[in-house]
Amino acid sequence: MEKQMVKQIELDWSKGKIINDEFFPEDKLGRVKYATFLTKLLASQGFDKSRDDVDQKRNYVLNLNSEWGAGKTYFLKRWSEDIKDYYPVVYVDAWKKDYSDDPLMTVISSIIEQLRKQAGKDKESPEFKVPRKLIGLLKAAAPGIGRGLFKRYVGIDPVMIMNADDDNESLGEISTDENGKPIDMSFAASEAVKYLIDEHDAKSAAIESLKKSVFEWVGAVVSLKKKELPAFIFIDELDRCRPSYAVEMLETIKHIFDIKGVVFVIATDTEQLQHAVKAVYGEGFNANMYLGRFFNSRYSLKSPNLENFLEVHCDVNKLSGDYLRDLNVEVLPFNEDAKITLRNISVVLNAFTVSARTAIQIADRIVATISNMPKGSKVDILMLTILLCIKDKDSNLFDEIVSGEFERHIQNGEKDKLIYLNDFLSNYIPNIYHNSK
Incomplete structure (x- = not known):
């Protein structure tokens, strides 16, 4: 068959x-x-x-x-x-x-x-x-039980031996039982090995028992x-x-x-x-x-298409024409269809090569900002997106821009030329993309 x-x-x-x-x-x-x-x-x-x-x-x-x-x-x-x-x-x-x-x-x-x-x-x-043998594999029980049993059967605390100096005096203090009688250290060592072998065999048996049960x-x-x-x-x-x-x-x-x-x-x-x-x-x-x-x-998992991804993870309805009219907030550029606005936001996010996690956070901040603006407000949603991306990439630059203290110059012959923000950003965004590649 x-x-x-x-x-x-x-x-x-x-x-x-x-x-x-x-x-x-x-x-x-x-x-x-x-x-x-x-x-x-x-x-x-x-x-x-x-x-x-x-x-x-x-x-x-x-x-x-x-x-x-x-x-x-x-x-x-x-x-x-x-x-x-x-x-x-x-x-x-x-x-x-x-x-x-x-x-x-x-x-x-x-x-x-x-x-x-x-x-x-x-x-x-x-x-x-x-399976009953599973108790032997419990992490919480093993260290204390192992040390206690070893001391009970061999007569020596293994931790004290490991912590002792190598000179004979310190070992001599440890290598006597509670009555002060000397302990044969070679016998103790062989018993320790035997204990470890028995423990290993028992754990192997417990693992096999567990596998069978699963x-x-x-x-x-x-x-x-x-x-x-x-x-x-x-x-x-x-x-x-x-x-x-x-x-x-x-x-x-x-x-x-x-x-x-x-x-x-x-x-x-x-x-x-x-x-x-x-x-x-x-x-x-x-x-x-x-x-x-x-x-x-x-x-x-391949990186998702950002527009579709954000549509799943953020409240896209709050970018629709109906919602904005109810708020009496004017968004530039205005689109009746919220998906078009989300697509524009995604273009900016892609230009700044932000991670999926950051994209969600920025989209949520945009929606929250618009939803809480006073009636009659106007906002450039693309500039808002750019500023939030800059805040993520370079918080100092963001502070300069929003405080009105942004100023950059380039050498033009013998004179300094003042660069306006829009010219600066036209170079800044491609550089962000290039450096992330």
Whole structure:
């Protein structure tokens, strides 16, 4: 019998959708085609019946790279919600969970809760029991317990040995038991090695037990709800977490959750994540190479068309002719259609090469400024946009302009020539664009 290929799934984001009481509007950035493509890619990597039996299930980790404010979370939430109809899915907002200080428990608790609900089971369900061996992997318990047990069985506090000087006197004070009798340090060392080996073996067994349990939870959703492998686990907002937590999350996923039949999508602003890695390992550390170890591949969301992007993220109706007439505020240049005004704003923002995040902030300030102007006011909306862009790029220049103290000269032969603001800006804006390339 011929083995089935990966299911073809077409996602539809042409209408708005409510996800966990939050409204997500229609996809105006054309992102659904990327979600459809990545679903097929990850589904085929995680599980493919056309491969040999022993190789049908694989683990795969994709890094979805996009700067803050470019629609990454919208993309991830709509994508993860829509494929729940076909696959077991877990969505983790790492930033909202980094208070836990234990990435392993963050992911495990999310997996159990979300897969249990997708399987239609209650909290007492035997299919979703937690393995007892998991307690050995708890970050909070391990350091104190390890040190205490070592001292109990070997008779020496390992921290005191590490802190001691190398001379015999200081070691002699430590290497006696509570009754003052000498301890055989070579025996103690061999016991320490034995303890570490036993601990390593026990942790390895606990990890294997955990992997088995995770796949059993996935299997419960697949069998009970007639879904397919692989399971998708989405990790969002990792770049916004505390550096130590972000790094531990990556290492947890790499070393504990490399489970066949499970694929991970880790959404980050990769540049910001590299700063987090350097904060942990040092400024001279090769963060890009380090991150490359964790991901099978990287995919970047293209920068959106700014006009469409702003239409999604700002209150564009407050730029319409009807709204401006109600306010009795005159905007130059005036356009009845708010989208034309937004297009003009976008042209200026593109000229200054501002980031998606900054574009949203500037557009919101423009709308807020117009909405709060006194009746009968007039405002040049393009000059307002230019000034806000300059404020973002060069606050000192902005202060000079708005205070009326702007003055620039160029040498023209033997005389200084005064440059007016419009001439200055005609050169300033192209230079901004050129330097950002």
